[in-house]
Amino acid sequence: MNPVAASLIRLRALLGKEFRQLLRDPRMRFFMLVPPLFQLMVFGYAASFDVRHAEIAVVDQARTAATRELLAAVAATGRFTLHHYSAVGAATAAMDRGEIRAILRFAPDFDRQPVAQIVSDGSDSNSAQMITGQLSQTLQQNARLRAGIEPPVQIEERAWFNENLDDRPYFVPGIIATIVLITTVILTAMTVVRERELGTLERLLVTPVARLEFLIGKMVTVAAVGLFDVALISLIAVAWFDVPFQGNIVGLLTGSVLFLMSSLGIGLLISSYAETQQQAMLLAFFIIQPMVVLSGFAFPIDNMPEGVQWLTWLNPLRYYLVVIRDVFLKGSGLSAHGFEYAMMALLGSAALVLSLARVK
Amino acid sequence: MNDTTPVILAEDLTRRFGDFVAVDHIHVTVQPGEVFGLLGANGAGKTTAIRMLCGMLPPTAGRIRVADVDMVQHARRARGRIGYVAQRFSLYGDLTVSENLKLQAGLYGLTGARQRERLIWALAHLELTDRKDAMARALPLGYQRRLALAAALLHEPRVLFLDEPTSGVDPMARQRFWELIYELADDGIGILVTTHYMDEALFCDRLSLMQAGRIVAEGTPDELLRQPLPTPILELNSPDAARFEQLAQTWPEVREIVPHAGQLRIRLRAGMDTSTVIAKIHAAAVEHKLTVGVPHLATPELEDVFVAVLEEHEA
Numbered sequence: 001m002n003p004v005a006a007s008l009i010r011l012r013a014l015l016g017k018e019f020r021q022l023l024r025d026p027r028m029r030f031f032m033l034v035p036p037l038f039q040l041m042v043f044g045y046a047a048s049f050d051v052r053h054a055e056i057a058v059v060d061q062a063r064t065a066a067t068r069e070l071l072a073a074v075a076a077t078g079r080f081t082l083h084h085y086s087a088v089g090a091a092t093a094a095m096d097r098g099e100i101r102a103i104l105r106f107a108p109d110f111d112r113q114p115v116a117q118i119v120s121d122g123s124d125s126n127s128a129q130m131i132t133g134q135l136s137q138t139l140q141q142n143a144r145l146r147a148g149i150e151p152p153v154q155i156e157e158r159a160w161f162n163e164n165l166d167d168r169p170y171f172v173p174g175i176i177a178t179i180v181l182i183t184t185v186i187l188t189a190m191t192v193v194r195e196r197e198l199g200t201l202e203r204l205l206v207t208p209v210a211r212l213e214f215l216i217g218k219m220v221t222v223a224a225v226g227l228f229d230v231a232l233i234s235l236i237a238v239a240w241f242d243v244p245f246q247g248n249i250v251g252l253l254t255g256s257v258l259f260l261m262s263s264l265g266i267g268l269l270i271s272s273y274a275e276t277q278q279q280a281m282l283l284a285f286f287i288i289q290p291m292v293v294l295s296g297f298a299f300p301i302d303n304m305p306e307g308v309q310w311l312t313w314l315n316p317l318r319y320y321l322v323v324i325r326d327v328f329l330k331g332s333g334l335s336a337h338g339f340e341y342a343m344m345a346l347l348g349s350a351a352l353v354l355s356l357a358r359v360k
Numbered sequence: 361m362n363d364t365t366p367v368i369l370a371e372d373l374t375r376r377f378g379d380f381v382a383v384d385h386i387h388v389t390v391q392p393g394e395v396f397g398l399l400g401a402n403g404a405g406k407t408t409a410i411r412m413l414c415g416m417l418p419p420t421a422g423r424i425r426v427a428d429v430d431m432v433q434h435a436r437r438a439r440g441r442i443g444y445v446a447q448r449f450s451l452y453g454d455l456t457v458s459e460n461l462k463l464q465a466g467l468y469g470l471t472g473a474r475q476r477e478r479l480i481w482a483l484a485h486l487e488l489t490d491r492k493d494a495m496a497r498a499l500p501l502g503y504q505r506r507l508a509l510a511a512a513l514l515h516e517p518r519v520l521f522l523d524e525p526t527s528g529v530d531p532m533a534r535q536r537f538w539e540l541i542y543e544l545a546d547d548g549i550g551i552l553v554t555t556h557y558m559d560e561a562l563f564c565d566r567l568s569l570m571q572a573g574r575i576v577a578e579g580t581p582d583e584l585l586r587q588p589l590p591t592p593i594l595e596l597n598s599p600d601a602a603r604f605e606q607l608a609q610t611w612p613e614v615r616e617i618v619p620h621a622g623q624l625r626i627r628l629r630a631g632m633d634t635s636t637v638i639a640k641i642h643a644a645a646v647e648h649k650l651t652v653g654v655p656h657l658a659t660p661e662l663e664d665v666f667v668a669v670l671e672e673h674e675a
Contacts, residue, residue, distance in 0.1 A: 012461050017463045206415070208437075
């Protein structure tokens with residue numbers, strides 16, 4: 001028999017085995033379905049930088065028509081829940097207990113000296129900034145309106161691709177990228193280490209199977225799981241969370257396959273260092289965590305120190321996020337992201353070559 | 361090809377792990393149809409040797425030919441001609457019996473009608489047909505061993521390696537397993553088996569005993585048993601066995617005393633004259649008013665031979 005045909009027969013046998021084991025194992029089915037859905041729910045519903053229903057303490061010691069009007073304007077934004085306190089001390093105590101995020105105070109002499117004081121809870125710096133910004137903007141607008149002053153420059157804001165600047169269309173596509181990373185890195189590392197632990201790998205290598213054939217069987221299976229998760233989360237994102245899908249499926253698929261080269265390579269690399277499944281798991285988290293933080297998934301890369309920004313160039317997740325967000329929100333197409341595709345191909349090849357050389 | 365070409369021929373086989381020499385210039389020859397036993401304690405180098413012979417571990421030095429293929433140069437081709445049954449069950453517990461066999465068949469390049477034919481043969485021959493849809497992990501240990509053997513035989517190998525094939529298996533299943541091994545040998549397959557059961561060693565056509573990476577004794581069981589023991593053993597019946605044991609333990613001539621099947625087995629030190637010791641036993645019995653039977657020289661068992669050989673090499 002010619003060697004290629006023999007190799008294909010062995011690969012077919014290995015793939016049959018891998019898929020049978022994958023679909024049979026309840027833990028694997030759980031691993032394929034639950035974490036993606038869970039993350040999707042968490043990020044789809046809970047995670048947001050937007051200010052919504054922020055609890056605000058109001059201490060209105062002036063009680064004039066003007067302050068009432070200002071408070072009405074704040075309430076009308078629908079972003080704040082107002083709690084009235086008669087004394088500053090009580091409001092401060094409420095902030096100490098963590099019941100409120102900010103205090104809005106009008107002093108008794110507001111008529112003579114119109115000062116609105118905002119005290120925010122800086123222990124959560126991000127929300128403090130958002131709340132303070134929103135509050136002061138609302139108050140200023142209202143004040144100008146009442147005074148009948150036209151601002152010297154009219155500012156007209158538009159946010160393209162996401163008109164309302166919702167966080168959801170930003171986060172949900174990102175989840176696809178992180179879930180694919182987490183699932184495929186862990187799965188690759190675990191299934192290889194598991195076979196080594198059980199002795200089934202050594203048994204396999206007494207047959208004419210080549211190590212590479214064994215690894216290809218593993219990688220194809222894990223890649224299929226990764227693509228399944230891409231499809232699953234995309235469908236839910238569009239159908240349930242109303243995230244737009246502007247781009248094309250070819251772009252999504254190309255990006256995903258190129259990214260999988262890296263994540264499978266990283267998984268294999270982990271498997272070559274880990275002796276037990278626990279070690280593999282720990283190593284995987286040790287690598288995944290910084291990859292997610294340094295990808296632009298939640299924190300903008302532009303805000304990072306310059307040295308760290310350089311580091312993100314080596315992070316394949318960075319490019320996958322760009323491609324995937326574009327596919328959903330902009331739809332600029334494949335040509336706009338030649339650089340991202342090229343970088344993923346480059347990093348992916350490097351990861352695969354490195355890991356295959358080490359696993360040998 | 362004539363029948364006297366060995367199916368396993370290893371010469372000067374050596375494996376080092378750093379400074380440690382796990383296998384030290386051993387020679388192994390197995391003929392077609394021969395059951396060859398590799399014996400030795402844990403850590404003696406058996407497993408390292410078998411791993412090299414199967415092509416799982418490259419030797420540091422030495423030559424291996426298995427089924428007419430150079431195992432060092434063409435490991436993958438040679439592996440296609442051997443069957444291997446590992447010490448612990450290392451097929452897939454989450455696949456059924458026939459799924460496991462199908463996988464193995466595919467790995468050995470068997471497809472279509474040929475594959476079906478061999479699967480049916482293996483299931484029938486190893487009496488697994490009734491259990492073909494059972495999950496491998498749910499099988500009793502004896503059946504798992506049979507499945508492992510079935511998987512190793514699908515591609516009709518010319519050589520079979522069995523690493524401790526019966527450890528942990530109940531006596532009935534062990535006997536059945538050995539019957540199968542004999543049938544395979546009768547078909548002309550060369551079989552290398554490692555074991556630490558002495559009674560099983562007797563089932564082998566030829567034996568090698570390993571110690572510290574070297575082969576310290578080899579031959580047929582008969583040849584080994586006919587070797588004069590350097591440390592003779594006296595068997596003694598006595599109702600006062602316990603008291604006699606205490607008494608004689610400290611004698612300079614005595615190496616050890618082992619109660620065995622209602623008797624005392626008194627192993628003498630190398631070079632001791634048995635008649636002198638027999639006289640001493642009688643004298644001691646009279647002096648201490650003990651009832652002892654007539655001591656006689658024991659027919660050595662394989663274990664005695666091995667213990668003697670191992671001690672000789674340790675010294």
